[in-house]
Amino acid sequence: MAQTPQYNPATPILTLGDGFYDPVAAADFPQTMLRFRNDRAAATVGLAGLGDAEWIAHFGRFQPLPDNLPQPLALRYHGHQFQVYNPDIGDGRGFLFAQLRAGDGRLLDLGTKGSGQTPYSRFGDGRLTLKGGVREILATEMLEALGVRTSRTFSLIETGERLQRNDEPSPTRSAVLVRLSHGHIRIGSFQRLAWFKDAEGMRALTAYCLRTLYDEHPGDVPEVQLLSHVVRGAARLAASYMGAGFVHGVLNSDNIAITAESFDYGPWRFAPNWEPGFTAAYFDHQGLYAFGRQAQAIHWDVVQLAVSLRLLSEADPLVEVLEEFPQFYEAELAAAMLARLGVTLATEADRLALLEAMQAALTDGGVGIDRFFFDWRGGRLRREADAYDAPAFAGFRLAVAHAAPVAGATDHDYWAEEAPCSMHIDEVEAIWSAIAERDDWAPLYAKVEAIRRMGEAHRV
Numbered sequence: 001m002a003q004t005p006q007y008n009p010a011t012p013i014l015t016l017g018d019g020f021y022d023p024v025a026a027a028d029f030p031q032t033m034l035r036f037r038n039d040r041a042a043a044t045v046g047l048a049g050l051g052d053a054e055w056i057a058h059f060g061r062f063q064p065l066p067d068n069l070p071q072p073l074a075l076r077y078h079g080h081q082f083q084v085y086n087p088d089i090g091d092g093r094g095f096l097f098a099q100l101r102a103g104d105g106r107l108l109d110l111g112t113k114g115s116g117q118t119p120y121s122r123f124g125d126g127r128l129t130l131k132g133g134v135r136e137i138l139a140t141e142m143l144e145a146l147g148v149r150t151s152r153t154f155s156l157i158e159t160g161e162r163l164q165r166n167d168e169p170s171p172t173r174s175a176v177l178v179r180l181s182h183g184h185i186r187i188g189s190f191q192r193l194a195w196f197k198d199a200e201g202m203r204a205l206t207a208y209c210l211r212t213l214y215d216e217h218p219g220d221v222p223e224v225q226l227l228s229h230v231v232r233g234a235a236r237l238a239a240s241y242m243g244a245g246f247v248h249g250v251l252n253s254d255n256i257a258i259t260a261e262s263f264d265y266g267p268w269r270f271a272p273n274w275e276p277g278f279t280a281a282y283f284d285h286q287g288l289y290a291f292g293r294q295a296q297a298i299h300w301d302v303v304q305l306a307v308s309l310r311l312l313s314e315a316d317p318l319v320e321v322l323e324e325f326p327q328f329y330e331a332e333l334a335a336a337m338l339a340r341l342g343v344t345l346a347t348e349a350d351r352l353a354l355l356e357a358m359q360a361a362l363t364d365g366g367v368g369i370d371r372f373f374f375d376w377r378g379g380r381l382r383r384e385a386d387a388y389d390a391p392a393f394a395g396f397r398l399a400v401a402h403a404a405p406v407a408g409a410t411d412h413d414y415w416a417e418e419a420p421c422s423m424h425i426d427e428v429e430a431i432w433s434a435i436a437e438r439d440d441w442a443p444l445y446a447k448v449e450a451i452r453r454m455g456e457a458h459r460v
Helices: 012-016 039-043 052-059 130-145 187-195 199-213 222-244 291-309 315-322 325-341 348-364 369-375 391-400 425-438 442-458
Strands: 021-023 033-037 073-075 079-081 084-086 096-101 107-113 152-163 172-181
Touching: 012 096, 012 199, 033 052, 033 130, 039 152, 052 152, 073 096, 079 187, 107 130, 130 152, 130 172, 130 425, 130 442, 187 199, 187 291, 199 222, 199 291, 222 291, 222 315, 222 325, 291 315, 291 325, 325 348, 348 369, 348 391, 425 442
Parallel strands: none
Antiparallel strands: 021 073, 033 152, 079 084, 096 107, 107 172, 152 172
16 A cells, blocks of 8 residues: 555554454455445545555455554444443444544544454344445435535445345345544443453553544543543534434444444434434334434433443542433534524523423424525525424514624525435435345445535535
8 A cells, every 4th residue: 555644553552452352353254345445535544545446445344554553453442332331242243443643633543343253243144234335425425515524434445245134134235344433442441341340451441532533631530531532512513403403323332432432323214303202213112212312312321431430430429420411412403403504692591491392393293304404504594485484483584684694604505405414214215225126325425425515505
């Protein structure tokens, strides 16, 4: 591989020692057909210059990157799955492939999904369906465009295997996905250490996260220091899901990164309307991770982190930090909703009044989430529609009158289009049908371009 100044390998994970991971090998796939490469993400870590053959060698055959991890590592963790503790999980169909520093100095991980079996695969085949990979591309691109801090789908390579699955027509096509994310450590990583009462390991992992992921020196009480970061980040994550109209679907504690960056997309959906009970996973029978319960679910997961950190700390300082979550969430929710609307208000009271009025209008007004934010971008209705004359919008109209548009809020040509860019389940299925029935990838690539254009319009 030709070295570039932007390529900056770093492998601090190795300082933790082999008690935190298991060296593994990738599956030997029958084929490696490159279907998606994210050159925009690759440019941030000095890898955009790779030719397709080099790309496939590294991200389909998993030849090590120069001066990086000599072999992949399957990380060890436990976690609550639908609030039931499971000590028998870990990286079961993925691994940490490489670590790099971006231009801003942040440590980024290249991790996989569908790369083969590991010691934690249990009875699984360690594979990923091609449809699952396509869905992850769409989820990450849409979330990034809407301002959610998310992992980015870096690569998708079709692998030529035929997989049997119970939740989609089988046999189905297979793929291996690589994601670029800010850290590979989860809340479940700490839960595992607590399970084994490994205080030394807990101290080492806490220090690792502070130094490498938060760029801070561990202070007098590092476990409280770390929890404080996670509480703030988790509040932001939950709020950003609401602002995006997104339902993750599986907010288990092993799916919450210690950086509070969103990742690992399975049965996700974007809610068409503001329905608090809307669920993404067909198996979420109790609505535990429904649209309107995501903040509660994420807070519950963070509580499990605090419970784990009790191995190092008294309860009171941890509880004190946990109790800050609601106020952080309220502030982050207002910020996320107003950012998508593209407005600013002078006082906190006005911001909260507009947030309350917006939620009431979205709940009772009968207008979809994407349509609403598109039509009212900049705080002024730009498309006449009888729906907005309904009584449900009276409070919103009054509250938004106090708002001023953010500079450049509607300057992009995107805001002059007839309809917003969206990502609802019928659109996802249509994109997949084109691939499954005709091997037509054009709709996927066109949608990615449309999403990125929308993202440009939102960045002001």
